[in-house]
Amino acid sequence: MKKSIFMISMILILCLTACGQQKDVPKESGTTSETAKSGKLNVLFMSGVYADSARSMTDEFKEKTGFDVEVNDVPFASFHETAMLDFASQAGSYDVVAVNLSWLGEFAPHLEPLDDRVKESGMEVDKFIPSVYDACKWNDVLYGFPKAPTPNMMAYRTDLIDTPPKTYEEYMQMAEKFNDPDNGMYGISIPGKKEQYAVLYLVRSWAMGADVADKDWNVVVNGEVGRSAMEQLGEVTKYSDPAGLSWGLEESINAFLQGKAAFCEAWPTLGIVQAADDPEKSKIVDNWAIAPFPQEKTGINQMSIWCVAVSKYSKNKDAAFQWIREYSSLEKQEKFFDEFGILPSYTSFWEKDEVKNSKMGPLGEGLKTSLPKWRIPVSAELDSIMANAVSSYMSKQMTLDQAMEFFDSELNRAIKNNPPPADSKNDNAIAIEEALK
Structure with a gap:
């Protein structure tokens, strides 16, 4: 009898533990379909229109995934220090981090590699401007998706x-x-x-x-x-x-x-x-x-480029990847351009006649002859x-x-x-x- 009670207790404990893990922590397989149904993501973006664009999609993301998203905005002058302090502590306070391109080599050891996740997700990354997409790689490893390539x-x-x-x-x-x-x-x-x-x-x-x-x-x-x-x-x-x-x-x-x-x-x-x-x-x-x-x-x-990346120390990496994937989609980038003036990273956007012939046209041409910083x-x-x-x-x-x-x-x-x-x-x-x- 004691043995039976013990076995039933163990089964209940294991069930509760497994259920609790499934609710609170997403699996680490890299596929967005296995994201937990609820939780919270913390995003670190530069103050101004970049942070505003991130906030504009939080309600939609919550409805779609169950995840609340808190956008933390920091001025450019203190952004690098804020991110590095969190990386040094390995606290994972921020699941998603915007990375100025010139910091990519320094930040890379603290970021989640994305090549496997991109492959599994079926993203059509060839639609990004090639030079802009490649700029988010360090030592041939992809660490983020391009945001706001700006000459x-x-x-x-x-x-x-x-x-x-x-x-x-x-x-x-x-x-x-x-x-x-x-x-x-x-x-x-x-x-x-x-x-x-x-x-x-x-x-x-x-x-x-x-x-x-x-x-x-x-x-x-x-x-x-x-x-x-x-x-x-x-x-x-x-x-x-x-x-x-x-x-x-x-x-x-x-x-x-x-x-x-x-x-x-x-x-x-x-x-x-x-x-x-x-x-x-x-x-x-x-x-x-x-x-x-x-x-x-x-x-x-x-040229300035930011990359939207997933922190290596995030406890919600699948949800974080889903967030940066949606933030970086053509649909969202065109929306962010219309509402915030943030330049898209897709070739198709710059090939539109209404863009070529607008006051923004010189920026598209400028991307062709621009270099990023080291x-x-x-x-x-x-x-x-x-x-x-x-x-x-x-x-x-x-x-x-x-x-x-x-x-x-x-x-x-x-x-x-x-x-x-x-x-x-x-x-x-x-x-x-x-x-x-």
């Missing part, structure tokens, strides 16, 4: 400027022409905070003919091209609001929307596209357009070094010689301490060499 371009006033500048010399001539500080008008509106503006050093350097390191990762930043790019950034301050050195994207974009600048160097998809033709928010309705930065010698632009683990440190060098020079805390010597020595130190893989090449330097031929 770094300028906005300009079409009521003031007929044809955008082709060289930086021409750009400065135009900026000087419309610069009128006494009447609150400036040639150029800049997001001068170092976390935002430093990347425009690369835009200029690449267009002029050099990356900060050659194809074998030898630092060349303090050469003729590097110094010219830095000098050009300094010249921009002559035709910008002095307060611009403390502005973020919002302040810079708002100044342009209020008609206080002829050009704007902030990312146009993070506010200009959404508001420039809204009479309640803009004084330049129908009088603006987007153009590449001056093409100079190579015609190469800089993906090697030292990339985040490069961003920091570059930001300090650029901001110190533009604010006159350093001379040109001091800024370039700092940039050179710190980047050499960073690469020495965290060298790229032995068999890797600097693809950006190779692309620039090819463009110069």
Whole structure:
């Protein structure tokens, strides 16, 4: 009798345990069909339209899967630190993490590889723009789906400027022409905070003919091209609001929307596209357009891409994969473009006549001639070094010689301490060499 009672008790315990596991924790097979029927996902996205787009699909996802989704939004300046702290603790506080492409090599050990899951899911990934999709790979392993591939371009006033500048010399001539500080008008509106503006050093350097390191990762930043790019950034301050050195994207974009600048160097998809033709928010309705930065010698632009990834430490990996799959679908990307101005990653979107012939058309063309930043683990440190060098020079805390010597020595130190893989090449330097031929 005791034996029978014991056996019945064990069966009940095992049943309750199994049932509890099925309810609360999704299986780890990689197939979305085995996702638990309820639970909670935590998503980490950059503040602004990116986080807003994620929130816009939470109710639909809850209805479809039973999972509540909490979208945690963090400003770009503190995003890297927030994600790395969670990775270091292996707490898995965030199931889904947006990854700026330049952090991919550093983040990869903390992300869930997706190749097997993609294969099992039957996703038609060949419909992504190939270069954009491949950018979310590290060492040939896929770690995320592309989000918001955006070429770094300028906005300009079409009521003031007929044809955008082709060289930086021409750009400065135009900026000087419309610069009128006494009447609150400036040639150029800049997001001068170092976390935002430093990347425009690369835009200029690449267009002029050099990356900060050659194809074998030898630092060349303090050469003729590097110094010219830095000098050009300094010249921009002559035709910008002095307060611009403390502005973020919002302040810079708002100044342009209020008609206080002829050009704007902030990312146009993070506010200009959404508001420039809204009479309640803009004084330049129908009088603006987007153009590449001056093409100079190579015609190469800089591109930002985010990847939507699953944390290696997530306890809900199947549900997290289902979430990033739906977020990255063509249907959702077109919806996010319509509602938030976030650029889709699908070839078919950019081939539509209504897109090609719209104010967004130049962005699609820009994707074809844009390079992303490095993906090697030292990339985040490069961003920091570059930001300090650029901001110190533009604010006159350093001379040109001091800024370039700092940039050179710190980047050499960073690469020495965290060298790229032995068999890797600097693809950006190779692309620039090819463009110069």
